[in-house]
Amino acid sequence: MEDIILNAQSLKSVIHCGAGAFATYATKLGGKLFIITDSNVYALYKGLIEKTFGNAPTFVLPAGEKSKSRNSLFKIFDKMIDCGVTRSSTVVALGGGVVGDIAGLAASMYMRGIKVVQIPTTLLAQVDSSVGGKTAIDYKGVKNVLGAFYQPSEVIVDPLFLSTLPARELRCGLGEIIKYSAIDCGIYGTLSQNSDKLFDLKFLENVTADCIRHKAKVVTEDERDTTGARKTLNLGHTTGHAFELYYKRKSHGEFVLIGTYYELYIAEKKGICESCYADSLRALITKVIKNIPAYADAEKAALMAKFDKKNDEQSIVSMIVPKSVGESYELKLPIAEYAKLIGECAEKIRGEKC
Ligand SMILES: NC(=O)c1ccc[n+]([C@@H]2O[C@H](COP(=O)([O-])OP(=O)(O)OC[C@H]3O[C@@H](n4cnc5c(N)ncnc54)[C@H](O)[C@@H]3O)[C@@H](O)[C@H]2O)c1
Ligand SMILES: [Zn+2]
Missing domain, CATH: 3.40.50.1970 (Rossmann fold)
Structure with missing residues (x-):
């Protein structure tokens, strides 16, 4: 303890x-x-x-x-x-x-x-x-x-x-854990080296403490989400929340995984995140959710991001995307461009499934 x-x-x-x-x-x-x-x-x-x-x-x-x-x-x-x-x-x-x-x-x-x-x-x-x-x-x-x-x-x-937790709820928790791995190099290392243990309760017990330590440090620094440190905890959440509002059927943690997957496409496309690092995060995500949905109306769903609390104005979408191991980046895009990129990502996933 x-x-x-x-x-x-x-x-x-x-x-x-x-x-x-x-x-x-x-x-x-x-x-x-x-x-x-x-x-x-x-x-x-x-x-x-x-x-x-x-x-x-x-x-x-x-x-x-x-x-x-x-x-x-x-x-x-x-x-x-x-x-x-x-x-x-x-x-x-x-x-x-x-x-x-x-x-x-x-x-x-x-x-x-x-x-x-x-x-x-x-x-x-x-x-x-x-x-x-x-x-x-x-x-x-x-x-x-x-x-x-x-x-x-x-x-x-x-x-x-x-x-007593159903497997689906473990997946939801893993959504946030994988988010931490994209902002904390220690957690990234632990997960990458033990990706076969993601559903092992004993393994998760140790990772839980790592995540809490990370969050406690960030919140101690930026309790009221004003200096930027706490914003990093929203990685994957801009698209996650937009999809959560639009599609509703899945839970928060699952949408965080899906959102991170879609935002990785944007981060790569914008030259923020290197492909091999993006691939390694995608590999972790798909260990938890095998089939990332290729939503037919993803572009429309992405427009829900205008309600995101991180935005200063509804026409510019702010998202925290992975940059390199342990490092994230706040990317701001006009909403139409953002939604278009999300639509493109869905198209790419659809292509990969064929
Ligand atoms: N305050 C924050 O910083 C913060 C951060 C992330 C998410 N959230 C919020 O958390 C919510 C999602 O939390 P959640 O995923 O825990 O959802 P939840 O509270 O709905 O729990 C998920 C399901 O698991 C069941 N359950 C709970 N404990 C159980 C147990 N030990 N054994 C079996 N079943 C159990 C619940 O009854 C429920 O059906 C969302 O509303 C989200 O917005 C808040
Ligand atoms: Zn969350």
Whole structure:
């Protein structure tokens, strides 16, 4: 087990990481607790939740992205008020990124902010969303448009929860892990040398700590995403989010993989990324998603990137693309040119499949 410290300006966050972290630290959470989880996690871990948190009130969200909504948020507030949650209470977010994002936002707003502890149960939430204090709900079809920066006081990352995770959810977590490999040379080395172990839980446990260390360093430097350091964590996300908004059928982590694949084409075409390095990243991506979709209307879907929060104006799309090992680059393109290149990439994938 290892404690990783995220020294954000707003709050020092301690991330307890490794096997046994839940048994050691969840039982030590003091004061009045309010648990937020989702229906799948509750069904699998009801016994453990009751054993660990006694009769603490528990709010169970329906599983899935649809729960990151205004309705769910206000249902959480209703229950918090009904259960007498006070300023000294602690919200415990036990679940994937959906639970973590909405529970973090609820904690940030309730009585102008009460303590939140994140206990991520998906690989994606363990390597990424539970760390760094970004909280949000989706609104009017725009992802994460209402939210707050709100650091958890503690994050408890225990691989115990990964044993029940469906393969598809492992793939989603690997989406963010491969993103880290494109911005961190250590993680790139580990993944390239062990690409046959990507679905091995023991291997993932070590990589998880590497990803958290990377994120903790970046967020310590740039908590509120203003100096540019934190932007690098959005590699692959411009196209990932655009496709996520347009196609909907896949999950965030899968779209990050697909988005990175498409953006690699642009990075190569624009002379930013060398072909052999781009090939090695593509090889990692296709170990996780064998068939990258060659969307027929990719060019149209790419236009959704105008909503990306990184853009200063809707006509110029900003994206973080791989440059060389451990180095990324912020590329800004007029939206029409960007969408055209995305369409070209789809065409190329279609050609390769024939
Ligand atoms: N705040 C951030 O910095 C940040 C970063 C990345 C992603 N996100 C957000 O995270 C969300 C995606 O997170 P996610 O991929 O964890 O999705 P999720 O929370 O929907 O979880 C995925 C599925 O796994 C199930 N599940 C959770 N834990 C389980 C377990 N231990 N065993 C079996 N099933 C389990 C869930 O019920 C759900 O069906 C998106 O909304 C995305 O926007 C936020
Ligand atoms: Zn992401």
